[in-house]
Amino acid sequence: MAKIIELFSDKSPPIQYKYDMNEQLITCRICYDEQKFEDLVSPCKCIGSYAKVHPSCLEQWLCVSKSTSCDICNYTFQTVERTLTFNExxxxxxxxxxxxxxxxxxxxxxxxxxxxxxxxxxxxxxxxxxxxxxxxxxxxxxxxxxxxxxxxxxxxxxxxxxxxxxNVVVSLDKKHLDENSILNYDADVIV
Known part of the structure; x- marks a missing residue:
């Protein structure tokens, strides 16, 4: 019971949100999770709120959709496909x-x-x-x-x-994932 009360009290740790330079909330266009501790990237030509994704979310989406291109801007992602080993x-x-x-x-x-x-x-x-x-x-x-x-x-x-x-696993080719595609953001604390 004490843990439930602690969740709703003011003593709970502050939630950290990520904002871009224009003070807009940065979220992944696939999972919409603002609190995930993974860098957001812009791997395609999309702009605005559709430009940002977590690499793990994008890889999972590519595996499920059996696609190698963005469904919005039709940019072809540089991917590496491999078959799961028997142990995996x-x-x-x-x-x-x-x-x-x-x-x-x-x-x-x-x-x-x-x-x-x-x-x-x-x-x-x-x-x-x-x-x-x-x-x-x-x-x-x-x-x-x-x-x-x-x-x-x-x-x-x-x-x-x-x-x-x-049983194909699709992953983004890290060589072609531009260093410029990783977004730099400042984490602001909101209570």
Missing amino acids: WIRKKRDWKLFFKKASIVFTIIVLWCSLLIVCGMKTYYYFADASNSYWSGTIMFMITFFLTTIMWFWIIIFIVLWRRM
Whole structure:
């Protein structure tokens, strides 16, 4: 109870707001947080209140929007894209129940597909090993096995490509982020 009273009393620490030279409140155009302890930058050609963003907010917006340009002035940001490593992906995974449900479905499909490939491969060997079978029966069975193997490899490649696309991290290229884009401001204390 004492902590609640302390929050509303005059003894609470003062809030610091950031102002520009024209005495206008500086806020991030993405999160609108005036109290975030991160430098504001102007990474694009926008001016006024739309010019200022936190780099972390902009990077998160670029990841979510799958865009590399400003939606207001169409300036193309200099970004670096990379795929999450498996360890980073595991640390960020929050819904383990859904993950295990999807993983069990994928695992079941792979096991069934591999079992089908083994059966087809054994049948192909049987057709070629037994002299009483025709050459064309073995060839057709080999073609079926090859076709199923090709489909499985294409499926795995598509799965890997989609996984990489869904787990891309976009960050601003710090070399191209101008030192002039970091805004200098004076923090005024307001009670």
